Amino acid sequence: MIGTVRPAVRDAARNLHASRPRPCALGILMHRTLTTTSATNPPSRFYGLSHEVPARARGHLRLTGPTCNGMQPSSLVAGPRAGSARVLYSTSAAASSTAGASGNAAAKRSQLHMLVQSLSARPITPVRIPDLLRIGQAATAAANGQPVHDDPFGQHPLVANAQFLQRELPVRLALRCKAFQSLPFIVGLNPHIHKVYTLYLDSLERLTSFRPVVNEDDEKEFTSMLTELVEAHVDVIQTISQGFLESRDYMPAQEIGQFLDKLIGARIGVRVLAEHHLALHSPQPDFIGIVDTKLSPVSVAQHVYDYVREVAQFHFGAAPALQIDGMVDTTLAYIPVHLDYILAELFKNSIRATVEHYEKTSGNGLGSLRLSAGLSDDDLPPIQLTVARGPDDVVMRIRDQGGGIPYEDLQRVFEYSYTSVQGKGYNRSATGVGASTADPQSAMSEMMMQSGIGGPIAGLGYGLGTARVYSRYFDGSLTMISLYGHGCDVFLRLKNIDMVSSDIKI
């Protein structure tokens, strides 16, 4: 490949190779290489990229769906998305044309990467659940004007917590940046993955360049910055899943799985800490920060199911009903958005399996996108949810009659990017997600599929893997049992988040 490249580029590459390797990151390497090449040399040819994000992936409808316990559905704004691929090159192209600006940007990036190095060498401070709850109670007490004795310096609990986050969050973000930097080169180049990486870098920069929080005014500004950051990171899992889908050929599945497990786990931790702090500003009854001490799994399930069912009814034409039994009035202390996410993924799988299995066995197979005449909700066997309460946890059993999973595939269901969705109308080729636009209804329906809590109704293969990370984050468990030929049973066990859960560390 080197032989076919222009001499200028080849020399640049050779120079770089010959020079002493510096502890610099992927971003710098790319940026320098790009700026030393001719501005007109198309970078894609140099790096062997044979594809661009297709035009199809641009633009989505904003779906105004109901919110679930305060969590917004991922809002997708109409606008160029493929631009992300070109943004990278255009900034460097623009930068190379103005040498001064390029120099400043390079210096800035270099500082940032040094920062990543130094921060990621620091140890993480794990936060135990009782500490999380205590700061919540202290904040509520302070809001009610009661005396608070927690902080040794007599500071307001919110200020103390903000100071802690100011120290702790950059370390965690830096570790994630480092993990991105360790990805294989071609994987890190992927526009989606690179987008998330730069998002983490930029967030790190914003956090570290904020002045030290000493009083409540600082704390208010810090909180509003934190709010923006939390909002900016909402789509990370979706974006990165797209990136890894496209990079399947460049990295072994096991390593992808390890990277994603760590990323999603770390992301949960950072978001729990950040959102907990945000929630402390507006205490709600029965809540300690983001922990709802009287969360009703049944009401969450009903709410989530209604939402998922709407999308499914649009997509498939019908969706099964949900039957709930067991200890329906039980409550536990848990973080609502986590339960939302897990249940949404499980319900999505069950609904899709039920509809497709029914169509297969009743001979109505009409392809994946259909508004099949005559298929009504009553034809479909319902999904059964049973709730039971143990001494320190809640177990939810979700039963469907969706045909089950073949035993040889069962071990792989928790793998990322493992999906049983077939290609009709939803092309899963390695060059990217592209669907035929020949059928406008299918295109619209597909876009509908892309929205919703936590991602599309089916297909990217991240649902169970991510649900697993969420469920085990607070020492819970998720077991899937396949009755092949009949359906699946899923047992979801969630531990109560209270002062007694002292082993769990965030």
Next chain:
Amino acid sequence: MSEHKLLKSANYLRTELPVRLAHRLRDLQTSLPYIAVANPHLAAVYADYWSAFNAFRVIKPIETMAENRAFCDLFAKPAPRTSHCDPTARAGASRHLSLSDAFTRHHRAHPNVATMPDPADDAIGIVRTDLSAKQCVERAATAAAAVNGGATPTAAQLAARPITVTICEGPADVLFRISDMGGGVPRNVLPYLFSFAHRAPAARQQLAATKFFTGTVQEQVRRARPLEFSTRTPLPVGRLGLGCPLSKVYAEYWGGSLDVYAMDGYGTDAYLRVGRLGTATENVNVQAAIAVDAK
């Protein structure tokens, strides 16, 4: 089925049984400590295996029907303990024994005909090929109700909290899901449900008082209804706490599985998967599990 095939079957059995018995002996010799097998009960088991092994290994190759007859008679000898030690031997031998009998009868009836049509395939020794899953479940339910006696739920209780059995078939196995709403399994019991070593104190005492038991459903039904059945051997006294562990052994013997999931305060689900013997997966040692855990 011809004489030639029958003799081939006999010789297969002749060479295979000592191998199986030798494996059992080896396990007893090497994987248990001395003091364990020196225990009189285990020593008796060991002696039984040993004498069976010694008896089978000296048999010369079987070349005539008369020798086959002598071979079959070996199995008819009363060996009260050995017959329960190795189900494989029993199962393997039973097929040959039944074929031998059928062939001999046929030969007596038609002395000049050398071959016999293969017997109907609804039974291969103790293996039945036409077992109805539903009937099995119904028979088991009746037997369980008989064994439980007074602790069997009434019709009204069952109507309120039904026990539901779901049967599903896949290409290579059949799965039974038994769901009840009986309040679940206590936390301190569930991890040891399938353990041979853990037992309630009462069951432990009863096991100590039991000299001999076959571990079959029939035996339990007879014990529950002593007046209906006359018994020659004394029956085990009371519940022994071995039902679950034994069930798991039987389930896994032919590559199946048995798992139990409890929902505290609500009920329990048991998932029994049984392979369909005779399909391609029969000899596969890798057990594809029916459940996958997030941990």
